[in-house]
């Protein structure tokens with residue numbers, strides 16, 4: 001009798017369960033985003049009409065495919081916004097510098113207006129900012145819950161442990177490792193030139209050396225072990241960014257299952273590699289009193305300072321930080337150097353100016369971190385490169401609470417896409433020479449004369465600004481000093497100008513340059 005009752009109630013329970021499931025799906029994929037959209041719309045923001053379930057993804061893909069690169073006219077054209085973000089460039093013309101667009105069922109507030117950004121960020125403390133949940137989920141195999149993705153009190157704890165490791169005094173000891181790795185690369189270039197092959201793809205070379213540098217300076221890894229980690233990380237990045245994907249689309253992961261399974265597999269392998277690196281290092285630190293020479297050693301040391309502020313990181317958290325340093329650290333710096341070599345190749349007068357400065361500041365002395373601050377012009381060149389070709393082309397945030405901007409309310413949960421490329425190329429902020437290479441604009445102004453101080457954001461903004469920028473300054477100056485002291489270079493006719501976004505802003509067909517040894 002009881003069994004019969006059970007059978008009778010089974011379809012009812014299943015039906016009820018299915019009803020809840022449908023309701024949940026409807027709520028997450030339709031009702032909740034629509035409510036967020038309506039709240040945003042109430043503020044008067046415009047934007048392209050979305051379609052369900054892709055939002056504006058198909059328009060974005062279509063527009064990107066319509067862009068062609070490589071004409072000879074493009075070689076010296078730095079007006080790249082309409083090439084790298086053609087859809088944003090098009091929508092800006094219709095809807096202005098703040099508008100709504102959709103990734104799948106996720107509405108995003110697009111921002112390329114510094115005053116709006118200033119007002120918004122003045123309302124939010126560092127720990128009050130979120131990172132879009134949809135990206136956190138998508139990029140989990142790359143960054144896990146490392147500093148780039150953490151929020152709230154967790155972010156404060158991670159930042160407290162990590163920031164001291166990037167203190168210039170701690171970084172100084174890494175200079176000799178940087179010199180060594182770069183010298184090895186340049187010796188190889190010399191051999192290539194001597195054997196009659198002066199054309200070198202520097203994008204490939206610099207990325208590999210920057211990877212080696214981060215592997216050694218961050219984790220004390222040997223060249224060989226560093227290479228294994230780098231290859232896996234690169235494969236993961238390719239899997240995640242080289243194909244059409246459906247971020248923000250409900251069940252988007254199932255639309256490209258092969259890539260997602262591959263990303264998960266690689267992510268797991270990378271985690272295991274870092275776990276074993278950390279375990280070995282912990283053992284080594286217990287048995288030796290040598291002060292730490294790399295970031296991992298410094299983090300482990302900092303993590304051992306238990307109690308008080310609760311400033312400790314678990315092994316799992318350290319794994320995520322290691323991945324974050326690798327992804328956040330090596331490619332961004334490598335790209336800044338790569339774009340610099342392009343600009344110097346087409347502006348030989350700046351090669352000469354920098355060489356003279358190096359002679360004056362460094363002369364015949366060994367490169368030492370304390371000398372690098374004297375390379376002022378090189379600093380202007382870096383700032384100008386990060387303006388024209390920002391390695392991190394956008395900053396993403398998510399509101400964790402309503403944000404008031406004048407009489408507008410940006411509702412809790414709003415995703416934001418801050419278009420750094422657009423602001424760095426905006427003639428209203430920089431003047432008519434916005435697309436010209438003019439490092440001297442940074443001579444007396446760290447904002448390069450930008451009319452709004454939130455219009456120049458190569459390293460992000462506020463308390464969440466890039467923690468690794470001192471490491472970048474040091475590596476950039478060391479690598480460039482060594483290259484310029486040994487070689488002059490011109491652009492190869494095989495170069496085709498094709499800046500593209502693959503998380504960071506890169507020359508998608510590499511950067512072939514012709515090198516000449518200096519006597």
Ligand code: HEM
Nearest residue numbers: 147148325328329332333392459460461464466467468472
């Ligand atoms: C040219 C080189 C670099 C550029 C252009 C760059 C750019 C950025 C940007 C735009 C952000 C986001 C800031 C925000 O949300 O407001 C960021 C954050 C971050 N960067 Fe960098 N970065 C560079 C080098 C590095 C290096 C060398 C490392 C470490 C080895 C690093 C580690 C990080 C970390 C951990 C964060 C998260 C900070 C936080 O949220 O508290 N970056 N970077």
